[in-house]
Amino acid sequence: MGESNLRDELEKVWVPKDVGELEGLLLTIQNESGKKILKHKIQQILRPDWDKQEWPNWDNREWPNWIDNPD
Amino acid sequence: MEVHRQQQGEERVHNATVKVQADRYVKRSLSLIMKVVSTCNLACRYCDADIYSNRRMSLDTLSQVITKALNYADYVEFIWHGGEPLLMGIQFYEKAVELQKRYKREGQTIVNTLQTNGTLISQEWVDFFKANDFHIGVSLDGPPEVHNANRIFRNGQGSFEQVMRGIRLLKENGVNFGVLAVITKETVRLGTKRFLDFFIENGIFNIGILPQRPALNIGRTDALPREDFEKFAIELFDYWYSLDDPRIRIREIDAILSRILGARGGVCIFDGDCIGKYLGITPDGGVYHCDEFMFDERYKLGNVREQTFEEILNPMNPKLIRIRLEDLKTKKSISCKYSKICNYGCPKDRYVLSRVYNKEGTCGWCNVIDHIYKRVMKDLGKIKE
Numbered sequence: 022m023g024e025s026n027l028r029d030e031l032e033k034v035w036v037p038k039d040v041g042e043l044e045g046l047l048l049t050i051q052n053e054s055g056k057k058i059l060k061h062k063i064q065q066i067l068r069p070d071w072d073k074q075e076w077p078n079w080d081n082r083e084w085p086n087w088i089d090n091p092d
Numbered sequence: 093m094e095v096h097r098q099q100q101g102e103e104r105v106h107n108a109t110v111k112v113q114a115d116r117y118v119k120r121s122l123s124l125i126m127k128v129v130s131t132c133n134l135a136c137r138y139c140d141a142d143i144y145s146n147r148r149m150s151l152d153t154l155s156q157v158i159t160k161a162l163n164y165a166d167y168v169e170f171i172w173h174g175g176e177p178l179l180m181g182i183q184f185y186e187k188a189v190e191l192q193k194r195y196k197r198e199g200q201t202i203v204n205t206l207q208t209n210g211t212l213i214s215q216e217w218v219d220f221f222k223a224n225d226f227h228i229g230v231s232l233d234g235p236p237e238v239h240n241a242n243r244i245f246r247n248g249q250g251s252f253e254q255v256m257r258g259i260r261l262l263k264e265n266g267v268n269f270g271v272l273a274v275i276t277k278e279t280v281r282l283g284t285k286r287f288l289d290f291f292i293e294n295g296i297f298n299i300g301i302l303p304q305r306p307a308l309n310i311g312r313t314d315a316l317p318r319e320d321f322e323k324f325a326i327e328l329f330d331y332w333y334s335l336d337d338p339r340i341r342i343r344e345i346d347a348i349l350s351r352i353l354g355a356r357g358g359v360c361i362f363d364g365d366c367i368g369k370y371l372g373i374t375p376d377g378g379v380y381h382c383d384e385f386m387f388d389e390r391y392k393l394g395n396v397r398e399q400t401f402e403e404i405l406n407p408m409n410p411k412l413i414r415i416r417l418e419d420l421k422t423k424k425s426i427s428c429k430y431s432k433i434c435n436y437g438c439p440k441d442r443y444v445l446s447r448v449y450n451k452e453g454t455c456g457w458c459n460v461i462d463h464i465y466k467r468v469m470k471d472l473g474k475i476k477e
Binding site: 033034035036037038039042043046049050055056057058059061062063066 | 333336337338346349350351352353354355429430432433465468469471472473474
């Protein structure tokens with residue numbers, strides 16, 4: 022897979038990019054029955070004691086540099 | 093003109109000083125896998141430890157590791173490991189805790205985790221763990237027919253009963269613990285439902301899983317085939333997810349969920365930045381890039397008896413540079429759309445593939461992540477069935 026194809030594939034893998042998007046996800050499933058594991062996990066990440074510094078910044082993600090890496 | 097040049101020079105010196113100071117105040121974390129003893133009272137069939145030697149960490153080396161680690165990092169996790177770490181006796185760990193208390197700086201976090209085979213846990217140990225807030229990992233592969241197939245004493249007898257006695261003591265005394273299960277062909281034969289039901293029935297809700305890997309220390313390359321592990325992990329996720337009980341935590345699956353939801357996984361294999369953070373320490377103070385590489389001298393970064401962590405982890409340390417370049421190179425060969433989730437997985441898996449099986453490949457979790465990702469996105473309404 023070439024660099025541009027891989028980038029396209031990576032873009033398709035959606036993950037919430039910040040706390041706001043994650044809160045939005047919780048709102049969409051909050052009143053649905055079941056899905057306790059998912060609700061619990063999202064609530065756990067949103068808790069104030071969860072280390073927000075650990076939130077990855079997808080926009081600044083270091084893309085693999087296929088050209089500069091040594092062979 | 094001369095004054096202007098002098099000002100420029102002072103400015104450069106000032107900027108450099110500020111940069112050095114800023115670098116120093118970036119929070120540093122260090123997880124030290126302390127191989128305090130090489131020997132073990134068990135002789136597990138798949139083990140890669142050198143259990144027939146009896147190398148033990150001296151109090152002097154212990155003191156050097158603790159003082160230098162606390163001098164270097166703001167978050168320090170000591171992962172007490174072996175061989176069997178309880179063979180060192182309580183006094184060794186009392187000394188470790190005493191040193192930690194003495195040299196701890198304000199605002200510093202110290203965590204103690206101990207990985208044991210569980211057979212030597214006594215009330216005295218439990219009291220010590222509780223008093224000093226040790227997190228305990230017990231190696232338990234599952235019910236007796238699975239556990240005793242591999243986790244045996246030197247006389248060939250299974251260790252299941254002794255391990256369960258240790259776990260009962262931990263539970264009765266409210267010690268924070270989890271289990272770590274090696275997934276073998278016996279586990280696969282048992283099936284995921286009986287595997288997970290066993291732990292739940294015994295009140296064990298915190299479970300880590302890892303596939304049996306080649307025991308490279310002793311030159312063995314037999315292991316659980318990747319496809320067998322992936323199939324097992326997928327089925328385990330499906331069963332666990334169907335129970336929908338958040339009290340049950342399967343460490344690796346929990347980490348994948350965290351990654352899918354945009355957060356850090358909290359498990360080294362998926363966090364992608366292990367080099368220079370997770371170090372294996374040998375009984376004689378040797379410092380390696382993770383304990384998974386202790387059999388290969390090229391991964392030895394230095395010795396804590398002769399150097400500080402500042403020196404060992406200096407970005408210009410040629411060995412560290414070589415390991416980082418190798419890490420990048422092996423990532424380069426992977427074209428995986430889920431690298432955003434797995435961060436290319438554990439370097440050991442890529443090492444094993446390239447060195448042992450002479451092929452390149454992924455971390456071995458791709459199909460598992462693909463399965464979990466699609467299920468979670470469906471439940472979040474992000475994709476249709």
